[in-house]
Amino acid sequence: MSSQLHEQLKSYERMLTIRQFETEAERQYKAARIGGYCHLSSGQEAATLGAVDAMLEDDLLVTGYRCHGFALARGVPATAVMAELFGRRDGCAHGRGGSMHMLDVGRGFLGGWGIVAGQLPIATGLALGLVRQRRNAAVLCELGDGAVNMGAWHESLNLAALWGLPIVFLVINNDYGMGTSVEHASSEPEIYRRAAAFRMHGERVDGDDIGAVGEAATRLLGRARDERLPAVLEALTYRYRGHSVADAGLAYRTREEIAAHQARDPLTRMRSSLLAQGARESDLEEISRAVSERIAEAVSFAEQSPPPDVGTLAKGVYSPGSAGQFARMIPGSPFGERELVFAGGLGQ
């Protein structure tokens, strides 16, 4: 087997991991073992993995709330992502964040964020931090097509261009922001063109072609790192499921439309390409089996991880060393609160 084919089989396995993870997350949500909002990314695997794999080790990743796939793509173990969805201690945010707020500081993934476009100024600031610290790295900032109509988009792009920051704004254009199509939300539906308003490079790529996404992301992240040229990369893709698990996703689009997109499914496309290059059916079946096993392990790991200790409710609200500042109002102090509102790990 050629090393190139071997690499592609690896990518296929990781895309399949995201797909199967999302399918399992939906199943667990419907069994009421996952709560809150749960936004699935089935259909967007090539755009996700292609872009994340273009990152180097020191690069930083910031995303919106549809972030399970990005966490997995960046190497966060499926066990830690599933445990987070279960709200358990071994989750990647220790059960505090849930579906929308995955992160892995060690892997440079500084958060899934829940307010549309809220992550853009933050990502811009991370890029500024990289420049100030003279680090040869770039930020990959993911956002959805809905986020480009927020003021934060315009302000962030302007700052990034004005200051020459090493950042790539990756627009995952899956045709809909919640139930509103791009055409109904955006006066310039060719989103990548908006970069021109800031004299920034923008381009559009077939987001269901992992090779095309990878090539563009590698090139643009390279320019950002080496030449401090920010860019917009728009990846055209589609989400098969509703906006969240609570949305059937059929009020604003037809089953035929979904089927048409599924006909050019990124996983099916990659599968065909692998077979054409000489991969055997049995290899692909073996991959599928291994992935299923890993997802089952993730669920079993999440089940066994304990919930957070209620006594740690206030843990992490403030930095270590802050306890003294609150000493004259916390429970137990004269005139202090009777209830444990600030205690339970303040400043620890």
Place this chain on the structure above:
Amino acid sequence: VSTPQPETGGQPSGPEPPATTWISYREALRMALREELARDERVFLMGEEIGAFEGAYKVTAGLLAEFGADRVRDTPISEEGFVGAGIGAAMLGERPVVEVMTINFLLVAMDQVINHAAKIRAMFGGQVGCPLVIRTPNGAGNQLTAQHSQSFDGWFASTPGLKVVAPANPADAKGLLKAAIRDDDPVLVIENLPIYKEKGEVPLDADHVCEIGRAAVVRSGSDVTLIAHSYATVRSLAVAERLAERHDIQAEVVDLRSLRPLDVETIAESVARTNRAVCVEEGWPSYGVTAEIAARIQSACFDDLDAPVERVGMAEVPLPYAKNLELAAMPGEDRIEAAVLHTLGVA
């Protein structure tokens, strides 16, 4: 649009038509919107997903089909833009009703609300008004985590120039929303996620309007007064029943309904009789609604109080995802009951 008048004279006397209907809070809001859209051409709706998607919480279901896209206007995700657009249209005498998906997202438009809408009438010497309504739900309890579980009622209620109402039942939802739409000032109508599905008797009268600035005694009692608004009222009513059953304590419950203006009179009248007060809110209590109420009570009822005013609110943390942590943070019935017992010296 004329309201059909009941026929009189010459008609056989039949059974009286029903004066109320049993519907949910969300349906009561929809009824108010539909009636006001029909009553006044100047009324129009704007917001994310309110048309084809029928609203994130289905309040506007059916209104696009009935009134068309000009009056039920879908917006992009651009809160600062469409809240501000509502302000501008209101300055020309339109009656925009802007839906913001949750109060958490209203923060994106905070500058338009606080620095602009709230200022217009005073800053321009009373020459221009802003009859804008913003509808948005607060609330927690569905594991929606730190950025989607907040209640900022106190922030808005502390702002001169805004009016803030927060209905806790379907009848008030209809009456207060209609009052807000007919009011000449910017009014924030704070709805509530857990109450949307709650049902109650709602007057069918198309002119059922609740006066802004009036609290309601929603349960009578003589031992202690619970003062609450929005979902905290629902919790307080449940606790009052529990106190009666378990401890033979009769709690009076005052539902504020309106936070700004605030009906201090109704609060003080009740506390002067019961001599004890427990203030409850879903938001963080520090510098919050309960802080304001407690200050008003100590000032109005200093000589009537037999115990310090108690406050119950959300634990002062960004809300965590894990179910057990979230439950521990919420101002649940056990915590409210404990505060009541404490103020009565029972525990």
